[in-house]
Amino acid sequence: MTIKLYCFGESGNAYKAALALELSGLAWEPVYVDFFNGEARSEAYLNTVNEMGEVPVMVDGDLKLTQSGVIQQYVADKSGKFGGRNDQERYEILRWVLWDNHKLSSQNGITRFLLNFIPEDKRPTEAIAFLQGRLQAAYKVLEGHLEGRDWIVGDAITNADISCCGYLFYPEPYGFDRKAWPNIDRWLANIEATPGWKHPYDLMPGHPSDRGL
């Protein structure tokens, strides 16, 4: 049975799930969600796919899971990859997945959206500046942690890396300058060099150019 993943290319949260599936070697296929025309907020989607109105959603036979971190955990449980080798690593991976959801991807996602995917005259400039300030603090934490480390936890790629990199490969400008953070830049290159790695726009259907952007 091929795993299905509801997703779209612009979503870094969906990318975390798609990248975990792809790198694990599990058989999966994308189901495109037309987010920018409101599909994820439609009554049909809310009632039958995800009450949270979000991607990603994974369906494996009778099992449906939502939230990128949950799908990543399922991939680890099913494939034996990316989940850590012992309890200490498992807690440490969960720590960085939660931190990412709380402090990094959550604010990267909305900031990139506001700066690139809504009309310029509707951008809440003060809110964007506020979010960018919070993000600088988050990048600083990640940069410090990666000093002397190739990976966030242990000595190989785990779900901690796959979570934290969710929005960091996208080309749209939103205030993240990879070259300004040498440890983050080196760590992202390690992820890019992982066999089977793909850029979000090569891994999932949907691209800003579809909407003339």
Next chain:
Amino acid sequence: MTIKLYCFGESGNAYKAALALELSGLAWEPVYVDFFNGEARSEAYLNTVNEMGEVPVMVDGDLKLTQSGVIQQYVADKSGKFGGRNDQERYEILRWVLWDNHKLSSQNGITRFLLNFIPEDKRPTEAIAFLQGRLQAAYKVLEGHLEGRDWIVGDAITNADISCCGYLFYPEPYGFDRKAWPNIDRWLANIEATPGWKHPYDLMPGHPSDRGL
């Protein structure tokens, strides 16, 4: 060995860890962090307690864990409580813990902070309004999920409830009106009625009145 929890009363994220510890029956004691005088951002704290500059931090013998959701998971693993009865419940609990960290507590925490704990003339009013708009969408998701349910997952209190309620008992105004959301109100009353439940200001040291607020 008594578990130590670095925390302070105003932190809803610390409350999630403290409440899980308290309701589990594990022996624990708080270690007060003087957040409002910068302790969590001090070099000493960053270097020896938590590089993320945050509470809560839990120490149990040689083991140190940070992030409320990780500590909650540890309490579940150690006590056998709040972690779900099977894989399906475990994934569903993690789903709501992640959603809470991404969409609910993260934005409740910063919004309450900006509206109550910094000088009125320094408040970023547009950013606050933006965050409050996002929070209304989050309350709506939770309100809908709790329709016909006493608890977020299954038929008893779990870490999903203990996570999502993190900021919802605080008295400081920040745009959450409990009575406007009848299902959330009923669910919070279920939590309050749980044997051993305590309000955050009764469970952890530190209160706004310490700072003359």
